[in-house]
Amino acid sequence: MFPEQKLGYTYEEYKVTADWLLANTEHRPLIAIICGSGLGGLAEILKDQKVFSYSDIPNFPQSTVHGHAGRLVFGTLKGKSCVCMQGRFHLYEGYPIWKVTFPIRIFRLLGVETTIVTNAAGGLNEDYKVGDIMLIKDHLNMPGFAGNNPLVGPNDERFGLRFPCMSDAYDSDLRKLAKTVARDLGYSEFLKEGVYCVLGGPSFETIAECSMLKRLGADAVGMSTVHEVIVARHCGMRVFGLSLITNKAVMDYNSESKANHEEVLQTGRERASQLEKMISRLIEGIEPNNNNVC
Numbered sequence: 001m002f003p004e005q006k007l008g009y010t011y012e013e014y015k016v017t018a019d020w021l022l023a024n025t026e027h028r029p030l031i032a033i034i035c036g037s038g039l040g041g042l043a044e045i046l047k048d049q050k051v052f053s054y055s056d057i058p059n060f061p062q063s064t065v066h067g068h069a070g071r072l073v074f075g076t077l078k079g080k081s082c083v084c085m086q087g088r089f090h091l092y093e094g095y096p097i098w099k100v101t102f103p104i105r106i107f108r109l110l111g112v113e114t115t116i117v118t119n120a121a122g123g124l125n126e127d128y129k130v131g132d133i134m135l136i137k138d139h140l141n142m143p144g145f146a147g148n149n150p151l152v153g154p155n156d157e158r159f160g161l162r163f164p165c166m167s168d169a170y171d172s173d174l175r176k177l178a179k180t181v182a183r184d185l186g187y188s189e190f191l192k193e194g195v196y197c198v199l200g201g202p203s204f205e206t207i208a209e210c211s212m213l214k215r216l217g218a219d220a221v222g223m224s225t226v227h228e229v230i231v232a233r234h235c236g237m238r239v240f241g242l243s244l245i246t247n248k249a250v251m252d253y254n255s256e257s258k259a260n261h262e263e264v265l266q267t268g269r270e271r272a273s274q275l276e277k278m279i280s281r282l283i284e285g286i287e288p289n290n291n292n293v294c
């Protein structure tokens with residue numbers, strides 16, 4: 001039925017990694033955080049850290065992108081046990097999509113209930129400024145339109161349903177909580193809410209591509225996150241996502257500006273402390289749900 005190429009890890013392979021981690025740390029995280037480009041400093045908010053290099057974890061892919069350190073950091077925040085990926089995997093690194101999303105099922109097997117995804121993205125919405133934080137309310141999955149979806153291949157019911165719903169992918173209660181947190185911190189001025197569009201990368205968009213994406217309803221464009229969200233929702237985790245608008249997508253043929261990775265990392269450094277505060281407060285407000293997945 002499916003071609004003979006490998007289409008993913010087996011349940012047993014996921015278990016090997018999860019069991020290795022459980023044997024090597026006493027942390028039992030309920031919340032996972034995935035750090036976007038240049039946002040790895042978010043891991044520093046965790047106390048009582050236990051850190052693993054991806055290269056030391058069985059089956060774990062390696063980070064190859066500048067701004068993605070390649071470390072899995074366990075720790076606590078306000079007494080809550082968390083795990084943080086300092087570095088994620090992208091399609092453009094050459095990984096098949098099931099490797100890109102490998103850590104998500106590991107999180108689920110560790111007992112994680114809520115996944116927080118962050119990324120750096122280009123702003124398509126003309127009201128957005130560099131440095132804005134966009135709560136992700138929905139996504140456009142461009143690789144998925146072409147059949148590159150992380151759930152392609154045999155479905156393992158131990159993780160989730162063959163046909164998972166995605167109309168409620170980004171938890172509305174967590175978005176409400178984030179808005180309250182942002183207001184209390186005085187961040188409302190640079191808080192936005194919108195639709196994130198994933199492309200394969202690594203080239204940034206042409207002007208025509210940006211105008212097309214904007215017309216399709218995207219507010220921000222990037223190269224990650226959506227694959228992780230699909231797998232997280234498939235296995236029943238709650239998802240909260242935010243994009244840091246690190247650059248404005250170029251939409252004018254007369255513009256001199258050019259998207260570049262250094263600007264992306266620089267904007268991350270500039271907003272790091274506010275993002276750390278916002279995510280700390282958000283985590284403080286997340287209630288455990290006794291591992292009842294949703």
Ligand SMILES: O=P(O)(O)O[C@@H]1C[C@H](O)[C@@H](CO)O1
Nearest residue numbers: 036037119120223224261264
């Ligand atoms: O991992 P994220 O999505 O934050 O990284 C974005 C997309 C590319 O990897 C990189 C481009 O600068 O930033």
Ligand SMILES: Nc1nc2[nH]cnc2c(=O)[nH]1
Nearest residue numbers: 120121122221222223264
């Ligand atoms: N595709 C894409 N990814 C980004 N990541 C950060 N900025 C951008 C951008 O402008 N386009």
